[in-house]
Every structure is written in structure tokens, then in C-alpha cells.
Amino acid sequence: MLSIDNLHAQVEGKGILKGINLDVKPGEVHAIMGPNGSGKSTLSTVIAGHEDYEVTDGTLLFQGSDISDLSADERAHLGVFLSFQYPVEIPGVTVTNFIKTAINETRKGQGLEEMPANVMLKKIKEKAKLLSIDTQFLSRSLNEGFSGGEKKRNEIFQLAMLEPKLAILDETDSGLDIDALRVVANGVNTLRSKDNAIIVITHYQRLLDYIVPDFVHVLHEGKIVKSGGKELAHELEEKGYDWIKQAT
């Protein structure tokens, strides 16, 4: 589904990714771990298509096509979703209006008709329930005054509504207490299927107890320096990132 080969990327002239190789197949969950500043968030931002991040070398293929020249919304239409570490507050736009616009613009981008209002409403109710979201919450301004947990839950709610093929969860566990973490992880797990894939970006192993990965990759100084199964996450938790730094 996602095929990254020797990917180099820079922002404001500064090289951050220095030769990433990553292959994600449908049905798989990949975790990307690494110390602060290793390039984890940059990788997710480059895949999602931020225009300030420039791919300088290598290839970025999604379902076999090069997406490096596509805008973020065009990538979203193909089925790429990025859950933000710090979701943006947008006063004046309600959660409901936002999600309606996102769904219908995505459908338009896919050459589909708008979703009928009653279907939309039913889906909103169903997905809100899945994430224990109160309906009152849906008429609040997007992320404005939301707690850390509410923001992350809202990200996963959008994920559930948009049903992307590839979901990248950037530090979804940060700022969550254990109960919120369970709700969010449970929401993500319900959405797992043989047709879609998930990349979990995290600093800590904690989230991976709930969203169990098939593969774990360790990122250091813009490169994947070690890959393995879920046991690698436990090893990292035990030995710390210094172990990786020394090994390289």
C-alpha cells in the first residue's frame, strides 16, 4: 500500500529524512519509534503532503503511484489520513459542520455524490458512540477548549468517519490518561481490517500494549536503524534509546 524507498526530505533547507525505507501492506500495523528529533513527525508530515516539506531524493508510492507531487487534500482523497499530535483549534466551525465538509469534499475529490444528510447523521451517531463521544460535543467549535483527551478522541472520530486506507497516528498517546488511551485505542482497533493499514508513531511503548503492531521500526537521525516485531518495543522500553544510539 505504502512503499517508501530511500526517502530524503528537507524543510527550510534542512535535511531531516536521510534515506527512509518502509513497506506497509494492507492489514498491517507498523509502529515507528524513536527519540525526540529523530524525524518521526517529519515522516508523517511528508507522507501527508505538507507543502513546506520537500522530497529531495527517493520515492514515495501509495498504491503503486508516486504521490510526492500531490497536495495534502489530493492524498486525503486517495485515502491517506494523518491524526495530528497537536490538533488545530478552529473557533467558529462546529465538529459536525467540519466533518460534513471533510466527507463531502473527499467524496467530491473521489468523483462521488455528496453523502445524503440522513446517512451522514446516522454515521455520525454511530461513530460518536464508538468513541464514547457525547452528541453535545459535536456542536462545539472544532478543538476549541477541548482537553487533550477530547482532541485525540476527536481525531479518531474523524478517522472513523473518513475511513481512510492508510491512517498515520502521530503521538496519539501524548496527553492521554489511561482511560482515554483505552477508548482511543479501542476505537482504532475496531477500524482495523485486512484492507487498511495503520502507522503508529510514538515515543513510548505504552500505546502499543493496546494497538498491537505487526512491525516496529526505530528511527534515528532520519533513518530507520532497526526493525523487528512487537518485542522490539519492549526491548526499547527496557534499554532506552541510548541502546540504539550506541548500536549505530
Next chain:
Amino acid sequence: MDLQEKLVASYMAQTSSTEDLSAIAKIRSSAIETFEQQGFPTKKMEEWKYTPLNKLVKTDYTVFPKKAKNLTLDDVQPYILHDVDTYKIVFVDGVYSAFLSETTHEGMDVCLMSAALSQTKYRKVIETYFDTATDSKDSFTALNTAFGREGAFIHIPKKKVVEKPIQIIHFSTGVNQNLMLQPRNLIVADQQAEVQIIERHQSLSDTEVFTNVVTEIFTHKGAQVDYYKIQNDHEEASLVDSTYIVQQKHSHAKVHTFSFGSRFVRNNLHFYHKDEAIQSTMKGITLVEGKQLVDHHTLVHHAHPNSESHQEYKGIYDGQATGVFNGKIVVEQEAQKTNAFQQNNNILMSDKATINTKPQLEIFADDVRCTHGCTIGQLDETALFYLQTRGIPQKEARALLTYAFANNVLASVTIPAVKMRINALIAKKLGVNLGFNL
């Protein structure tokens, strides 16, 4: 002959052929004298520093429209709110159109200025109010006072709550090349009267139109006037709008100004407090592009204790558009416990757009609460990216953020049809169809 000389000469020619009340004739002749002495404002004057008039006052305008063109309902349909029942006072090329209007004298007067000026039964009202709220030293106002003979006359008696909004609409058809219009409105809301008014100036052709409108509003004890200015005129049209509001105890005057169209717009919006416990509200959304210029000059004169003023203006400037916001608040020594709030937020969508914003507070009382703030910024790039990752294309994402930015000004609009119309105009201006109303 330049425009100033032409106007003065035209005034002389006009006075011989019209009959005014002697009191009004006196006011007019003094006004033309003021205009003759002062001429049009120049950029050297502090109040006009960022608002060049050069092009506007160098055009040769037709001062007395020769004839009006007949308009059909289809011609005017897009500009009149029709999804709500309203009274309508409609003018075409400066001449009243009975066909397009719906006025009334039942229990109140919703009619014409020309009628009020000429009929003896209105003499007392006219003598009491006409030109008593204005700043007689203002050149544009003086010019209008000299010429203004037509417009809306609205008198709502004590305790009358007008159920239907009143629309005041001026059309120009291009039948007169480079037309200059000087409408004059007088609105009197007696004790505890309530009325909603919508004002619009609309050119239907590509010829230049310069409208210099003056509106005087009097809100008596406990009265409520809710006024909407929809400024979405043709790109060859220019507008100088001077609105003077005189308020009595417990009255609430609310003015919303939506500036989307026209090449040039100058709004002078003045509130004068004559007693205690008054509320004044002024809100605005300016959304312009190209070479458009929109200038908001507001003045709130707090002269008595325990009153409030609330102003909130949002501006979005694209292309090479220019914006001016000058918000003056005067709090006299007597006006203790005044609560004055002023906020002006602007977004520049392009490198060539300009905004000049200036709060001007003159406070002589010591126990007051005056808060003011202005911001100038761009759309948040991170927010744009966030929306795009959700499948919303950049153009729509920008529009959504612009809507969100302007949204809280729309929250205080009390006529749903006006809110819907403004939403639609914003969407059209931004070139999107977002499929929902904020």
C-alpha cells in the same frame, strides 16, 4: 469646472425651482456655504489620511438625474430580500418607485423623505429632527444636506413593535452617465418602539455611480433600532455613508455593516448618548479584493453614566485591497461606569493588501471600563494543512477559515433571511459552495 464648483453652481440653479420649509431652506443654504468653503476632504486631513478621494471627485457626475428607467421585478429580484415579508422603500436613479415599493401609514409612517419635507402634517417632526444629529462641519454631510431631498422617512410611534423589517433600496440603472446620488434618510423611533431596517445601494450598470448618503436615527427612551447595511455594490460604484444616531435612556441601537462590494466605501458611523443606560452596538464584516477600498470611521460619544458600547469589526483583504478602521471612543467626565468595548481583527490574504487600523480613545472619566484591541494576521498555515489532510482543498479550506474568522459577527444578526443572504454573499465572494451555514 471641477466637481466642487459644479455642485455649488447646481445648488444655486436648484434653489430657484424648489419649495422648502423656510427653516429647511436656511439649513440648506448654510450647508452649501460650508461645502463651498471646505470643498472635498484631502489626504492632508487626519481623518482622510489613508482614503484618497482623487479619482472619485475628479469625475464629472450628473447631479440631477434626467429620467428614471422602469425596472421589472426580475431586474431587482436578486437584490431584494424576498424570502421574508417586508416593507420596501425603493428608488430608481434617485426617483421613488411606487411599483417596487410597499410603504405604509397605518399606525406608523414608512414612506418618503420628499413627502415628509413637503407635507404640513410632518412639519413639526421635520423641524424637530432634520439635520439635528449631523456633524454640520463634515463636507460630505453638508453637501448631502444641501441636496438631499429624497430617501426614507420612517417614524415609529410609542410602543409600536414593527413586525416586518423595512428595506431601503436605491437602484441606479445607468440611464444617466456617471450619476451622483444624495439620498437622505430620517428614522425616528419613539419611546419603546422597535424596528429592523435593511439598507442597500445597488448599481445595475457599468457606469460610475457615486452615492453620498446621510442617515439620521433617533432612538427615544427604551427604543430599539436594528440596522443592517448590505454594501455589495457594483465595482464601478462608490459610497460615502454617514450615519448619525442620537440615543435616549435605555435605548439600544445596533448597526451591522457588511462591506463586500464597490470600488470605494467610506462609512462614518456616529453614536451620541443623550442620557444614561444606553447600549450602542456596531459590527462589521469587510471582505474585499482587487483594488477595493473600505474605510470604517466610528465614533461613540459617551456623555452620561452607565452606558455600554460594543464594537467588533472583522476585515479580510485580498489582492491590492485597502482597509481603514478608525474607532473613536469619547468618554466624558460625567460618563462614569461606562463600559466600552472595541475589537478590530484583520486578515491579509495577499502581500499587497493593506490595513490601517487605529483605536482612538479619549477618556475623561476615571471609573470606566474601556477595552480595545486590534490584530492583523494571515490565515493560519497549520490550520490550512490540517483541513487539507481531511480532504478539504486549499480554496475551500481558506474559505472555511475565513467564515470561521467572521462568524461571531453574524451571531448577532436577528433576521434569519439577512444571515442567510450574508452567508451566501461570503461564499460567492470566496468562490466556494460549502453546503452549510455557520
